[in-house]
Each structure stands twice: as structure tokens, then as C-alpha cells.
Amino acid sequence: MNPTEIRVRSALEKTGSSSLSAWPALMALYRSDREAFYLLACDGVNDEADANLRALADLANRIRFVVRSTYQIEPGGSTSEACLLSRSGDNLSLPAQMVPDIKRFLLEVDGKGVSTVQGKDFVGTPISEAEARFKLGDRSTWDADRQRLQARRSAEPLVLRVDPQDLKSLESLPAYVRHGLLNCATKTVLAPTVVFEGLNRGEGSPERLRNGLIFCGKPRRTYDGGGQSHPAPTDMVYVVYVDQEGFVFDWDWVKENPGEPGYPIDWPLRFGNPVNLSREAALEVPANVTAGVFDQNKAAYSERGDCVFCYICDEPAFAHRYNSDLTVFRQFGSETITGFKVKNVRRICLDDKSINLGCLDDQRIGPDAAPELDIAVDAILMASLKGHRDMPVDIYTIIIRALFRDNRQPPKVTVPKNVRKPGPQLTTA
Amino acid sequence: MADGTWLVSDLIEQLQADPWRDQQPFSDDVQQCQQLLFDPRRTRQEKLDALNGWLAESQPCLFGQMEAKQKRLAFCLLTENDLARSDEGIRQRIEEDRQDWKRQAVAGETHAFIIVAISERIARARPGEALLNLAQRFCELYLGVSEKDTIIHDELLLEIADGGQTERRSWKVGVNYFSTQGDGRWWRDHRIPGGMAYSMNSVGHMARTHVERAMRRDPNLAKRLADMPRDKLVFWALPKAMKTIGILTEGSTRGTWLAERGSFPEDKEPPTFDVRQRVFGDLAQFSENRYKGHYHTDETIPSPYFDPNLWKQEDLVERDDLYFNYLHLQTEEDYMSMGIGIEIDETEGGRVEVREQTGASHESN
Known part of the structure; x- marks a missing residue:
């Protein structure tokens, strides 16, 4: 087991979330150990890890890309199911009753939200390398993304x-x-x-x-x-x-x-x-x-x-x-x-x-x-x-x-x- | 691509022209900028340059002016081409530019981001429900939430290299609505040419970036501040924030203003008047904790902006729940940090002109 797997397992066991399905387990993991969530999403687990952990890592990783490419949540095929469609073509199934919680979770991992605290944030909060990586995407794509935006900006209409x-x-x-x-x-x-x-x-x-x-x-x-x-x-x-x-x-x-x-x-x-x-x-x-x-x-x-x-x-x-x-x-x-x-x-x-x-x-x-x-x-x-x-x-x-x-x-x-x-x-x- | 949601497009169709605007034309500066913004022959970059030029000269926020002058503002320009696309297309465009902003910001290259929808129809629209719905829809597409009169935030990250180690921090960034309807109205300090905008500006991110840069350039400053906790080195921006809010003078049409110190429970000594005078100068007699205004500066979409019947300053409610900072600052370190502002400004090009709404002007520091 790699250190991320150990950390994730420990966090899930501590919160009693090991037996939950992927979405609630992932949200419980984020609440109890944010760093474990970001590491799981960015680095994943070994192929030898058990199926539940691999499913969790896969969902966390897909969330990382879904958030970047933008998404919308739509009703699914049945009343108990909803569907998260990403602009890049990802299609994730969601339990319908969890949609409000999942929406809040997706906004939070993307740094967005409603605040009850007034005044400017002067001091900021320390974050980890994995969190920065999750939020900013793979550095190898930055230059190409930038060039695409620049080309759009300088194109003569x-x-x-x-x-x-x-x-x-x-x-x-x-x-x-x-x-x-x-x-x-x-x-x-x-x-x-x-x-x-x-x-x-x-x-x-x-x-x-x-x-x-x-x-x-x-x-x-x-x-x-x-x-x-x-x-x-x-x-x-x-x-x-x-x-x-x-x-x-x-x-x-x-x-x-x-x-x-x-x-x-x-x-x-x-x-x-x-x-x-x-x-x-x-x-x-x-x-x-x-x-x-x-x-x-x-x-x-x-x-x-x-x-x-x-x-x-x-x-x-x-x-x-x-x-x-x-x-x-x-x-x-x-x-x-x-x-x-x-x-x-x-x-x-x-x-x-x-x-x-x-x-x-x-x-x-x-x-x-x-x-x-x-x-x-x-x-x-x-x-x-x-x-x-x-x-x-x-x-x-x-x-x-x-x-x-x-x-x-x-x-x-x-x-x-x-x-x-x-x-x-x-x-x- | 043909499918999708088209609320933005539908809401723009619902906008009605503002008859008041026929009697009250746009200010010359706004008009001039809009001529270029509405010209279909201009590139996006030319439009951004025009907007940046306007922000550097004509907007009241000192931080914004300073960043515009240094060309450190990041933009997402939504042109008529973008606005004719589906909501999903608009959301994606915003996210692409947001990502670019965040990636630039992590190296300290920018601290502020402006999403602006350029449309003559929006610029000339009457304030009211349709315009509010459109503002909320843009907010929803950007941030996933859009309640009016609430504080909605984004986030900005910074990597700080420190002796072989890298510290990473994130700041909550306030989101504020601006639009052309504000030009000539009581909330003119939230006007912008071209249509409607959201402005995100992290004072904390900027303050920390500037102080780190200043210390790298000036070993003496670094030595002087060596014993101070690094996260305290951001309060130098507070005096400038107070200058942005400014003093209420006779005939002024400010939407916000400083309150006499002692007006609020937080206004307790220490610090003494001498300490405050050292860092706030002429503004020492005013509260550094709270200020007053006709609208809440932290709230993303203030509903009074969209009330077509609310246009006389006398009819506006005075609010006193406007805070400069999350924290109540009172330690010696807090005030030491404020004192270094001038040195940092000198190196970071922070000297900017403040134009009073009455037309008078003074220098900010």
C-alpha cells in the first residue's frame, strides 16, 4: 500500500465511511482529511489496491477534470438518479437525493462558495502542494492553454x-x-x-x-x-x-x-x-x-x-x-x-x-x-x-x-x- | 452544440432600453471606451487594452487602479460572439480564463480578475428584474451560486519560495458586480463601460506578493522584518483600503465613506492615536475597523442597484456593518506591518491618483 492509500484508508475508517458508496465516501474523506482527498485525486492508487479504493480514486480523479472542464447536473434516467455531464464528455451518475450536497462539495473543492464572514481576507490560509495541483491542473498544459487564449485574443475578427x-x-x-x-x-x-x-x-x-x-x-x-x-x-x-x-x-x-x-x-x-x-x-x-x-x-x-x-x-x-x-x-x-x-x-x-x-x-x-x-x-x-x-x-x-x-x-x-x-x-x- | 441551455441569450432579449439614459448620456470616459468596445472590427486584445486603460484612469478603487496601471489585471471578455453561444459555452469560456488567471496568480503575476460581458444592449438596459436575472445568471455560470445580497467568493493561490521551501497559501476573493447602469447613478463607483462585469480582487494576495518581492529586492527591509510572522506582513494594504473608501465631503456622491473612530465597538485602544497617525496619517481619526455606506461592499450582487425607483441618495439606507478585514487588528506586529506600506508601494508602483467623484483629485500616498 502506498502512503496515500494508507492515509485514505485510515481517514475512511476513522469516519466509519469505508462501507459507503463512492460519492458519500469521497465527501466524508474530504471532510475528515482534505489532503488525503487531494492526493487521491491527483496521484491515485496502485493497481493492486482493492476495488473500492480504486473506484474512489477514479471518481476523485474524474472530479478533478470535470471541475476544470465545467459541468452541469441534470436529471437522470430514473427519479433516484441524476447525471453530471462535463463539457469534455464525462458522464457521472449521482444519487438524486445527494445532488445538493454534491453541488456544494464540487464548488468547495473548486474554491467557490458563499461566505458568512465580512471583510477582506488579508492573511490567507496555508494549502498543500496536492491541493494546488488539483486546483490548477497539470503544469505541462499551462503553456498550450495560454497560447490558445492569446491566439483568440489577437485574432482579427x-x-x-x-x-x-x-x-x-x-x-x-x-x-x-x-x-x-x-x-x-x-x-x-x-x-x-x-x-x-x-x-x-x-x-x-x-x-x-x-x-x-x-x-x-x-x-x-x-x-x-x-x-x-x-x-x-x-x-x-x-x-x-x-x-x-x-x-x-x-x-x-x-x-x-x-x-x-x-x-x-x-x-x-x-x-x-x-x-x-x-x-x-x-x-x-x-x-x-x-x-x-x-x-x-x-x-x-x-x-x-x-x-x-x-x-x-x-x-x-x-x-x-x-x-x-x-x-x-x-x-x-x-x-x-x-x-x-x-x-x-x-x-x-x-x-x-x-x-x-x-x-x-x-x-x-x-x-x-x-x-x-x-x-x-x-x-x-x-x-x-x-x-x-x-x-x-x-x-x-x-x-x-x-x-x-x-x-x-x-x-x-x-x-x-x-x-x-x-x-x-x-x-x- | 445546437442543444443546451440558453438563458443568457433569452435574458438579453428580455432587456428593455433605459429611457433615463436618453436624458443622462454616458460620461465622456465611458462613451469613449465603449466606442472601441462595441466596434466589431477590434480584436479582443484591443478591447481589453481599452478597458484596462479606463480602469487605470477612471475607476475609484485604488488597488484596481494600481493593478491596471501595472497591467496586472486578468480578464475574461465575453463578446457578442460569446453571448450568442449556449450557457454551457459561456461557462466554459469563463472557466478557461479563470484557470489562466489562477495560474498566473500562483506566481504572483496577477491578483485581480474581471469578467466582463460586452454588449450595447446590456449597457443601455434599464435596471430592473430582467437585468438582475441576467446578472445572477452570469454569477451562476461563473460560481455555481447566485443569491443576491450575499457574499460569494472565489479563491486565489500563491506559491512563495522561502529558502528552498515553497509555502502555498490560498485567499478567499470577494466577487463584486459592476455595470454600465452605475454611470451617473448613486452607485457610480461600481460603473464599468461596455455592459456588465464581475470583479475579483484579492488584496491579501497582492499584499503578500508585494511584500515578498520588496523583501527580495531590499535586504535591509528583509532584515528589519525577519522576526515578524510572514502572514502578518499583509496589513500594509489597510491604509490604502481606507484611502479608497475615503472621507465623506459635502457634495460627494460616494457610495461608501469612513466613519469617525469610536463609532463602533471594535474601535478600542490600543492602538493609540499616535500609532494610528503614524500609519494612517490624516485618516487616523477614522475607524480602521469598519466604514459606512449605502450598500454592502462585500455582497456580490447588491439588490438596490437593480431597483429602478431607487435613485436619490436621500432614499438610500445607511449601513454601518462594512468591515475592512476579517480580523480585529491591534497587536504591535499588525501596526508595524501597516507602516511598511509606503516602502512597498515605492517598489511596486503603487502610487496612484484618486479622483473624487466631485471632480477634485488628490494623490493617494
Whole structure:
């Protein structure tokens, strides 16, 4: 028996705690001989020690790490059981009736507590080497821990923005889109559940999107058109799309991938790999983003995202991706179609000579030509179908009918003929 | 990561803007610091430097000022990124910085730690139940307990090398709430730019570190104090604590002040006035045992701070149960220890400026 084992045994026998189960025995040990507890937690016992002592040493050692990594106590599988979950993944079973005592014990061994004595502690109390070791952790990790904190402190934040053109578009889009940007997109960027690098929009998609970032998160609230908040929809994640220059051009609720909390459905199809950003990010939105009035006769083209947004009504909705060129907005609950987004607009228009949009090609624009082109959204929508011949046409039919309902003319969007010149790229490292 | 508890996030959502703040803008010093703190382009380090600069210049606690000037304060900065995470994530972040603080402190590199939640929404919030709930939640995440009007403590360790032996000691460290709401209010001595904070400051740990260092540097001092028990060598900090509390002058908006000696049962001789004058100087006529105030300086979360109806000094209760020290000091050794304060301060950069709340200023020693 090593000296720690002898000391622990003696303390347990003195207090009559030898036959107790691990938690009460350990707390009795701490009360009768604190030093024995700290030695047991830091140094353990020999493999030859009896099973009870080894179990006690194991629990003391796990407590040492649990306290450092932080923990919470939650109800267990039965009424007589509770569960201590540590941030590092430890899971300790506790007798439910002992939870208040165990909580106090864990705080005390961590140097925390409520005091009844007033005034400052000038003199302090002597402590042992083992107690210091228990409380400060293994010295071999100190430098690495410090460096990690320093790196976090000196990392330049990644500040994302929204292009003024896209902000202007918000004036005629449903108001919930604006509230989503201000409240959900900002929170998603601050604390993402996962970030992907690269938007897979198929061949001919803009390069700045292939190198962009996609932030996914689980904001606690969602917002309606009046700006009222509601609990976030269940089994959905919020997705924020960013081009390679750091401009956010789209943000939506999307269904969550089953069994993969915080990840959007079909993510391997839609995005590149998840990345660990070494920098924290924030989305800066001007405080004066105007609350517009929804106008179903207007659609919006985002040059940054090379996509068209068209809404049939202003009910809050989530985004449902149909293919690399089409996403449909569906009302929460009823899943009624409320609008759609056609992506890769430039490629679709350039490909489709039949609707005579070839003049979008950079090479053919003369100095006197108009710099922009007005295109009806139904034409773009129908042209997008050509690249997806295996798609059922019913969804397109429903949208087209909705666009022409009440003898309305589908809205047009203005697409610049010239491709945007690339700006400085954001660096994620 | 998507699961967890989100009380902090929910409580921040519940905060209402303070209409009083529209009439009473933040002080220039607070405003200036906040401009940087709320700038998303600034690194955490730049924000910490700004906060440290403010603490070195504008906070009333002499120990805090001294530590800030020496860049010995340890910080845990909770930015908007942190506050948007789950409570478990926030708790972990606090613990990481707390560990770093304790590890630095064991070598005497720091004695104080500030956990500050930087958020414009918190800074501009109206005092009230929602703000109190948030303050308590942060306290719970840090210390596991959060009752208001109680004394909650953390702990700090120090290793003292002494002739081949290492002595290890621990000090209980008081935890105090600070927030931006205090700016312009009766409890302005607990204001801080940027949002809400908990400040932990171990005077005992600092005093012992400084005296050990001073003795190592000055063999004559070490010789003079050789016969004195080492744990008594910390009371030199008491006169400075008294200066921090200060005298109540006309027009002063202090939350705490010194009381005439003789006001309390502990104010018995010895020591004589001469002895006290030697160590306390101009403050010899005041009690070195207790002081008075509108709130209890040891209590971590004083509930009056959150009472939106309590803003006139006349409405505040006067308390006389505020103690400088756990102990009643009266031995010769205690007072000898107090007398060495100036020598230690000289070597440890302890000379700091005290700004009165009325705007006047004087030097602390």
C-alpha cells in the first residue's frame, strides 16, 4: 500500500465511511482529511489496491477534470438518479437525493462558495502542494492553454457586410426577410453551429460563391413581418450565405439534417467541407435599414449571389432547395409556396439563346449599349428548367400560375451586362 | 452544440432600453471606451487594452487602479460572439480564463480578475428584474451560486519560495458586480463601460506578493522584518483600503465613506492615536475597523442597484456593518506591518491618483 492509500484508508475508517458508496465516501474523506482527498485525486492508487479504493480514486480523479472542464447536473434516467455531464464528455451518475450536497462539495473543492464572514481576507490560509495541483491542473498544459487564449485574443475578427444593392432590395421584399437579417442572420454569424467553405451551385456558377462561406446556426427566435419574435421553428437551422469578398447575399431557415443537429439537410450536396474558422465573425448591418412595404410586383436580383428573389406573398417561410438553380420558399406549417429563388442567373441567361439573352456575354457589349438588361422572372424560371430535365415540372407550373394569377404580369429584374469585378477576398485563417 | 441551455441569450432579449439614459448620456470616459468596445472590427486584445486603460484612469478603487496601471489585471471578455453561444459555452469560456488567471496568480503575476460581458444592449438596459436575472445568471455560470445580497467568493493561490521551501497559501476573493447602469447613478463607483462585469480582487494576495518581492529586492527591509510572522506582513494594504473608501465631503456622491473612530465597538485602544497617525496619517481619526455606506461592499450582487425607483441618495439606507478585514487588528506586529506600506508601494508602483467623484483629485500616498 502506498502512503496515500494508507492515509485514505485510515481517514475512511476513522469516519466509519469505508462501507459507503463512492460519492458519500469521497465527501466524508474530504471532510475528515482534505489532503488525503487531494492526493487521491491527483496521484491515485496502485493497481493492486482493492476495488473500492480504486473506484474512489477514479471518481476523485474524474472530479478533478470535470471541475476544470465545467459541468452541469441534470436529471437522470430514473427519479433516484441524476447525471453530471462535463463539457469534455464525462458522464457521472449521482444519487438524486445527494445532488445538493454534491453541488456544494464540487464548488468547495473548486474554491467557490458563499461566505458568512465580512471583510477582506488579508492573511490567507496555508494549502498543500496536492491541493494546488488539483486546483490548477497539470503544469505541462499551462503553456498550450495560454497560447490558445492569446491566439483568440489577437485574432482579427471577420466582419461581414451586406451589399447596398441587396439592402435596397429589402424595401420591396417581405418584411420578415429584413427582420431575419437583423436578428437571425446576425446571431447565426456570431455563434454558428457549423461553417462550410464553398457553395456548390454546379458548373458555370460564379467563382466568388465557390470560394464563399456558409454559416449555419440555431437562433433561439424567428421573426414575423411585424418584427414580433416567436420560438424558432423546430428541426430547422438558419443558413447565411457569404461570397468570397465577405458580403452576405442570402439568409433563410432550412430543414435540419436528421441526426446531425445544427447541420442543414443535404449539406454534402450543397456545400464544400465544414471548416474551423480561426477568427470570430460578425455581421454588420447598418442601423438604418429601412422597413419597406412588400410589393409582389417586384422581384430582386442580387448581383453578389447571382440570384433572383421573387415572393408571391409575404408569409414567413423556409427555403427548400429543389436543385442547384431553384429554391422554393414554403410557408411554415402549411408548406404553401410563398416564393422562389432562381440561382446562377447569368449562366442560365447566357445558355438560353432562345430567349435572346446572349447579349449578357461580356464580349458583345459595345460602348453604346445599355449596361443592364430587364428580364422577366418567369422567363428565367423556365430557362432554369432546361438544365434539370429530370425534374418534375409541377413545381414550375404552380409557380408560373401564381405569377400570372389575377391577370398580373410577372415582375422583371435588372441584370447588369458586365460581370462584377472581383474585390479583395476575405481570409478565413 | 445546437442543444443546451440558453438563458443568457433569452435574458438579453428580455432587456428593455433605459429611457433615463436618453436624458443622462454616458460620461465622456465611458462613451469613449465603449466606442472601441462595441466596434466589431477590434480584436479582443484591443478591447481589453481599452478597458484596462479606463480602469487605470477612471475607476475609484485604488488597488484596481494600481493593478491596471501595472497591467496586472486578468480578464475574461465575453463578446457578442460569446453571448450568442449556449450557457454551457459561456461557462466554459469563463472557466478557461479563470484557470489562466489562477495560474498566473500562483506566481504572483496577477491578483485581480474581471469578467466582463460586452454588449450595447446590456449597457443601455434599464435596471430592473430582467437585468438582475441576467446578472445572477452570469454569477451562476461563473460560481455555481447566485443569491443576491450575499457574499460569494472565489479563491486565489500563491506559491512563495522561502529558502528552498515553497509555502502555498490560498485567499478567499470577494466577487463584486459592476455595470454600465452605475454611470451617473448613486452607485457610480461600481460603473464599468461596455455592459456588465464581475470583479475579483484579492488584496491579501497582492499584499503578500508585494511584500515578498520588496523583501527580495531590499535586504535591509528583509532584515528589519525577519522576526515578524510572514502572514502578518499583509496589513500594509489597510491604509490604502481606507484611502479608497475615503472621507465623506459635502457634495460627494460616494457610495461608501469612513466613519469617525469610536463609532463602533471594535474601535478600542490600543492602538493609540499616535500609532494610528503614524500609519494612517490624516485618516487616523477614522475607524480602521469598519466604514459606512449605502450598500454592502462585500455582497456580490447588491439588490438596490437593480431597483429602478431607487435613485436619490436621500432614499438610500445607511449601513454601518462594512468591515475592512476579517480580523480585529491591534497587536504591535499588525501596526508595524501597516507602516511598511509606503516602502512597498515605492517598489511596486503603487502610487496612484484618486479622483473624487466631485471632480477634485488628490494623490493617494
